[in-house]
Amino acid sequence: MYALSPRQIALGSILALAASTVLPAPLGAQPVPCECARTAAPVVHYRTADVDGVSIFYREAGPKDAPVVLLLHGFPTSSHMFRNLIPALADRYRVIAPDYPGFGQSAAPDHKAFGYTFARYADLMDGLLGRLGADRYAMYAFDYGAPVGYRLALKHPERVSALVVQNGNAYEEGLGAFWDPIKAYWAEDTPARRAAIGFLVSPEVTKFQYTDGMSDVSRISPDNWVHDQALLDRPGNKDIQLDLFKDYGTNVPLYPKFQAFFREWKPPTLIVWGKNDKIFPAEGARPYLRDLPDAEMHLIDTGHFALEDRGDVIVPLIGEFLDRKLK
Incomplete structure (x- = not known):
């Protein structure tokens, strides 16, 4: 070992500084593309529309002239459940995700003055889509979104371009002990x-x-159940939800009509189902193949709110399916 002279130390500092200095590119030189560039996430808009005198909140994103994807939420949540899915699809689809009355940011009239029924919900969603000029759409049907969406399909079967079914029931086999x-x-x-x-x-x-x-x-953010419970606990909301539990029974007699729609119109269908769900168990997923034998089915190791747990698996499946089926 030997000691460096002051001159050697100074020279070393100069060389180190030179090595770390980025010189400006010559005039006229083209910048080298950066492989780390990122595409901006699609912008989500939060809007309301008056439909038959009811304020309906909805999230919307994507090109106005792109194929429409309608996201229909379940209980006890709202379009909030699609907050991660919307930007993942909106780069090439027009995504619309409404809240039903009594859920999320939509109006919640007193249950004594407003009929909380699935038939009413389907009519209101139909009215909203008409307001938005969406006359053809793929539907994501989850939980309550299944009977709302399938009632909508009975009204306008020609408008359904595809189905994504996620723990949304249309068969009596799917109504187990929870019910x-x-x-x-x-x-x-x-x-x-x-x-x-x-x-x-x-x-x-x-x-x-x-x-x-x-x-x-x-993987499940506690914000989910805290957010939903805060809305459930609003004054009067418990009665709204109990009215809807009662009215859910009106969907069951329509199951044969839902199934006839599947057989007659044969919409391209992707089934992504949380197989551990006790509310809508996998016994309700398999019967779809009786009426939609060409449906693509994935039973996934997760529960009811499958997007929260396995979105990394489900979102690519949905995107690839829609890319193939929506022209």
Whole structure:
């Protein structure tokens, strides 16, 4: 070892500075493209529309002239459930995700003055789409979104360009033990039966829907059930939800008509189903293949809100499916 002279130290500092200095490009030189460039995420717009006197909130993104993808949410959530899916599709599709009355940011009239029924929801969604000039659309049908969407399909079967079904039921095989107290309410509309299903809007059940059957609970943001529960706890909202549990029974007699729509119109269909879901179990997924034998089915190791847990698997499946089927 030997000591460096002051001159050697100074020279070393100069060489190090020179090596770290980026000289300006000569005039006229073309910049080298940066491989790390990123494309900006599509802009999501948050809007409301008056449909038959009801304020309907919806999220919208994507080119106005692109094929439409309609995202129909379930209970107890809203279009909030699609906050990650929307920008993933909006680079090439016009994505519309509404909130039903009593959910999310849409109006929530008193249940004594407004009929909370799936038929009414389908009519309102039809009216919204008319306002937006969306006369043909692929539908993402989840949970409550299935009977809303399939009722919409019965009104305008020619408008459905494709189906993405995610834990959305259309077969009696899919109504398992979870539905027993609700079925009892369908059979006997009494205050006691109504009170007996009040637990379905409790914080425990809301959290259960997001966490039960999930392959990795650490992927599920607690913001989900906190957000949903805050809206469920609004004054009067419990009665809205209990009215809808009662009216869900009107969907079951329509199952044969939903199934006839599948057989007759044969919409291209992708089924991405959380197979561990206790609300709409996999027994409700498989019967679709009776009426849609060409449907693409993926039973995924997750629960009810499958997008929250396995969005990294499901979103590419949806994107690739739509790219093939929507021309």
